[in-house]
Amino acid sequence: MPDRRETPVKSSGAPVEGERIAKYLASAGLASRREIERFILDGRVVVDGVKLESPAFKVTGQERILVDGKPVARPSVSRLWRYHKPAGLVTTNQDPDGRPTIFDMLPGELPRVLTIGRLDLNTEGLLLLTNDGGLARALELPSTGLERTYRARAYGRITQPDLDRLRDGVVVDGVEYRSIRARLERSVGANCWIELVLTEGKNREVRRALESLGLKVNRLIRVSYGPFELADLAPGVVAEVSPADLLAEVGEMIAPERRPDPSRPVRARASSNAPKKSGEPRGSRDERPRGPPERSARRPRRDR
Numbered sequence: 001m002p003d004r005r006e007t008p009v010k011s012s013g014a015p016v017e018g019e020r021i022a023k024y025l026a027s028a029g030l031a032s033r034r035e036i037e038r039f040i041l042d043g044r045v046v047v048d049g050v051k052l053e054s055p056a057f058k059v060t061g062q063e064r065i066l067v068d069g070k071p072v073a074r075p076s077v078s079r080l081w082r083y084h085k086p087a088g089l090v091t092t093n094q095d096p097d098g099r100p101t102i103f104d105m106l107p108g109e110l111p112r113v114l115t116i117g118r119l120d121l122n123t124e125g126l127l128l129l130t131n132d133g134g135l136a137r138a139l140e141l142p143s144t145g146l147e148r149t150y151r152a153r154a155y156g157r158i159t160q161p162d163l164d165r166l167r168d169g170v171v172v173d174g175v176e177y178r179s180i181r182a183r184l185e186r187s188v189g190a191n192c193w194i195e196l197v198l199t200e201g202k203n204r205e206v207r208r209a210l211e212s213l214g215l216k217v218n219r220l221i222r223v224s225y226g227p228f229e230l231a232d233l234a235p236g237v238v239a240e241v242s243p244a245d246l247l248a249e250v251g252e253m254i255a256p257e258r259r260p261d262p263s264r265p266v267r268a269r270a271s272s273n274a275p276k277k278s279g280e281p282r283g284s285r286d287e288r289p290r291g292p293p294e295r296s297a298r299r300p301r302r303d304r
Contacts, residue, residue: 018058021045025065026133027255028072029112031093033133044068077260078132080241080250081113083272084233085127087219091118102127107238107270116140116225117148117201125150125222126230129238138253139226142178142200146226150196150206151185154215158192160184162213166196172208180209191218226250233269240266 018024022036025045030036037055039045045052046066047059059065065072083102085091090101099121106113106129114136116128130136138144163182170177178200185193192215196206207217223230227249233239241249243260251259 018060020055021047021052021057021059021065022055023134024059024061025067025072026114026137027258028074029114029131029133030067030072031133032114033137039067076111076131076258077243078135078246078254078258079111079130079243079260080132080135080228080246081110081129081238082228082230082233082241083127083129083238084230084235085119085124086235087122087124090121091115091127105236105272107272109267109270110238118203119222120204123220123222124235125220126225126228126233127222128225128228132254132258134255134258135250135253139250140201144226144253145199147197147199147224148201148222148226149224150198151221151223152194152196152206152210152217153191153219154194154210154217155191156215157187158184158194158213158215163194165213166209170209170212172212175202175208177202177205177209180205182209234271236272237269238272239269242266 021040022033025031025036025039026033031039033055036045040052040055040057043051043053044067046069047057047063049064061074083106085102088100089105090099092101093103095101102115110129111131113129113131114133116130116136116139119125119127128139130139139146160183163184166180166182169179178198181197183195185195187193194210196209198205206220210217221230228241242262243264243266244262246260247254247262254260
């Protein structure tokens with residue numbers, strides 16, 4: 001049965017300009033567009049007393065919108081946070097297996113946020129959070145070309161010429177991965193540390209790419225995502241990116257009505273209740289997460 005109110009209509013009979021409800025709610029930081037489409041199909045979204053049946057419904061922001069019976073506030077200005085995700089947390093709202101998620105551990109003063117991309121259970125390091133679904137989508141798209149930098153500790157022996165083969169891309173179990181720049185940092189006993197830079201970010205991409213070369217990853221840390229770096233952020237800590245830096249780096253990806261005031265101050269870093277991995281972070285130079293040693297290899301987003 002089609003939605004009875006596919007497009008809002010003025011009293012004159014002319015259609016009202018607006019944006020699709022899924023896009024609007026994603027921009028409000030409620031969930032991703034795909035998740036919101038599922039909300040609508042499950043009958044969880046009501047606009048001006050009418051339960052929606054189609055994600056094609058358009059709104060202007062003047063309507064009373066309820067999700068699960070709770071009103072949805074108008075989208076606020078865009079904000080972005082850096083979060084040092086510890087290993088052992090799932091990057092999802094709810095886990096069917098009952099494992100702890102990052103949302104169980106984030107500081108309570110944070111508003112509703114979305115993750116920009118994901119990190120798997122055993123991967124640690126930089127995870128970006130935002131209240132702007134449109135910004136999250138823009139930063140995730142492979143076409144944006146944002147580089148993600150990782151440091152991997154892997155069991156096995158490897159040479160730089162072997163790692164250079166990843167520049168041409170690799171196919172593992174029928175899945176094609178684009179070019180990866182990998183640099184051997186050093187070998188420590190039976191393990192080696194490798195820096196990897198990629199732009200696609202498919203599920204378990206780094207682990208599978210290195211496995212195709214005979215290595216077994218036993219620790220993986222994301223140290224940067226586009227122009228944003230993990231730097232000295234401690235595990236479990238959240239730090240907001242200043243509005244001025246946000247506009248300077250990705251301002252063209254933010255809708256005009258959501259652009260923040262560059263003079264607005266940000267709060268101090270906040271710690272979560274995330275569990276710490278036993279014995280970490282370790283004190284040796286090679287064990288500590290850090291940013292890319294060759295900063296010139298990464299172009300600031302504003303120059304693209």
